[in-house]
Amino acid sequence: MTAPQPQPGILDVTPYVGGDGGHGTGANRPIKLSSNENPLGPSPNAVEAYKEVAGDLATYPDGGQTALRRAIADIYKLDADRIVCGAGSDEILSLICQAYAGPGTELIHTEHGFAMYSIYGRIAGATPVVVPEDERKTDIDAILGAVTERTRLVFLANPNNPTGTLIAQSEIDRLARSLPPHVVLVLDGAYAEFVREPGYDPGIALVDGARNVIMTRTFSKVYGLGSLRVGWGYASAEIIDVLNRVRGPFNVASPALAAAEAAVRDVEYTEHCVIQNEIWREWLARELSRAGLPSDPAHGNFLCVRFADQATANAADMALKAKGLIVRDVSGYNLPGCLRITIGDESATRAVARTLTQFMAER
Numbered sequence: 215m216t217a218p219q220p221q222p223g224i225l226d227v228t229p230y231v232g233g234d235g236g237h238g239t240g241a242n243r244p245i246k247l248s249s250n251e252n253p254l255g256p257s258p259n260a261v262e263a264y265k266e267v268a269g270d271l272a273t274y275p276d277g278g279q280t281a282l283r284r285a286i287a288d289i290y291k292l293d294a295d296r297i298v299c300g301a302g303s304d305e306i307l308s309l310i311c312q313a314y315a316g317p318g319t320e321l322i323h324t325e326h327g328f329a330m331y332s333i334y335g336r337i338a339g340a341t342p343v344v345v346p347e348d349e350r351k352t353d354i355d356a357i358l359g360a361v362t363e364r365t366r367l368v369f370l371a372n373p374n375n376p377t378g379t380l381i382a383q384s385e386i387d388r389l390a391r392s393l394p395p396h397v398v399l400v401l402d403g404a405y406a407e408f409v410r411e412p413g414y415d416p417g418i419a420l421v422d423g424a425r426n427v428i429m430t431r432t433f434s435k436v437y438g439l440g441s442l443r444v445g446w447g448y449a450s451a452e453i454i455d456v457l458n459r460v461r462g463p464f465n466v467a468s469p470a471l472a473a474a475e476a477a478v479r480d481v482e483y484t485e486h487c488v489i490q491n492e493i494w495r496e497w498l499a500r501e502l503s504r505a506g507l508p509s510d511p512a513h514g515n516f517l518c519v520r521f522a523d524q525a526t527a528n529a530a531d532m533a534l535k536a537k538g539l540i541v542r543d544v545s546g547y548n549l550p551g552c553l554r555i556t557i558g559d560e561s562a563t564r565a566v567a568r569t570l571t572q573f574m575a576e577r
């Protein structure tokens with residue numbers, strides 16, 4: 215008798231490994247700078263809204279996600295009917311793969327692209343096609359050159375993770391214009407709120423102007439709600455209709471819906487977090503550069519810091535760990551010799567700069 219066999223592709227998946235650290239408690243709890251979480255936490259209004267739901271845990275959540283979709287639509291000036299919410303933007307990415315990819319199809323992402331694109335693609339039975347980047351920046355011509363009649367999806371984060379780099383809006387526009395109509399362009403805006411570049415569009419104009427573009431967003435990064443798992447997608451009515459057929463009817467829990475709604479409406483707090491992030495990101499980049507550690511101009515809430523080689527990066531990682539600072543080794547993203555460091559609060563950021571400056575001085 216043969217054992218049960220999963221669908222093709224599933225055993226090719228290398229399970230995702232999240233950022234280390236941060237799950238302990240007490241005074242010796244390490245400072246987690248490995249998952250791009252918001253060091254300032256969510257809006258106090260979100261915490262309040264979350265607690266209020268505790269009085270009504272027996273009731274199923276609103277499967278239509280109406281209040282949260284309306285709040286997102288109000289704040290970002292979107293059509294609420296063309297928004298779908300998920301258990302993290304991860305779930306939206308997964309729904310997209312289930313709906314549009316499958317055996318015999320291909321999906322494209324760039325060499326330093328987010329690991330979940332390939333994982334969800336393989337689970338759906340599709341073949342990931344990885345294209346090179348140009349000095350850690352997305353190369354639109356490389357993507358276009360990889361498109362075949364089997365291509366169904368192109369995944370692109372701008373700013374990208376783990377590089378933190380941003381490419382020009384004109385390049386994104388060119389990609390959207392040049393893709394064949396049967397290919398869905400997935401613009402992953404996990405870090406969109408942090409971008410302060412004039413003329414930047416996280417995908418809203420592109421979605422409004424095309425039938426084959428979807429923008430995904432998350433409450434896990436600037437909104438500080440990683441524990442609750444909330445994300446959303448914005449696309450044409452046809453794509454949203456498809457994703458609504460694929461998703462579970464109650465895929466986002468009531469406490470998550472309530473907290474996310476309060477968080478997105480607290481525009482002032484979000485702006486405060488964005489400004490603090492920019493101040494400390496630029497400060498840290500300068501300090502590390504002065505210590506001999508370069509990083510590309512960064513547009514998210516992290517730096518991708520380059521060391522001479524992997525051995526030096528490992529030693530630096532150890533030096534940071536010894537000070538209770540947990541960062542992310544990104545050699546698995548084809549970035550050997552690099553550490554991705556989330557921008558923490560002032561004290562954590564100063565501790566990172568101090569530790570790495572001393573590390574470099576002693577080498």
Ligand SMILES: *Cc1c(COP(=O)(O)O)cnc(C)c1O
Pocket residue numbers: 250301302303304305328371374375402404431432433434435440443444445
């Ligand atoms: C963090 C991240 C996400 C998604 O996170 P969720 O918590 O599932 O919303 C998606 N894409 C990129 C590039 C990310 O860095």
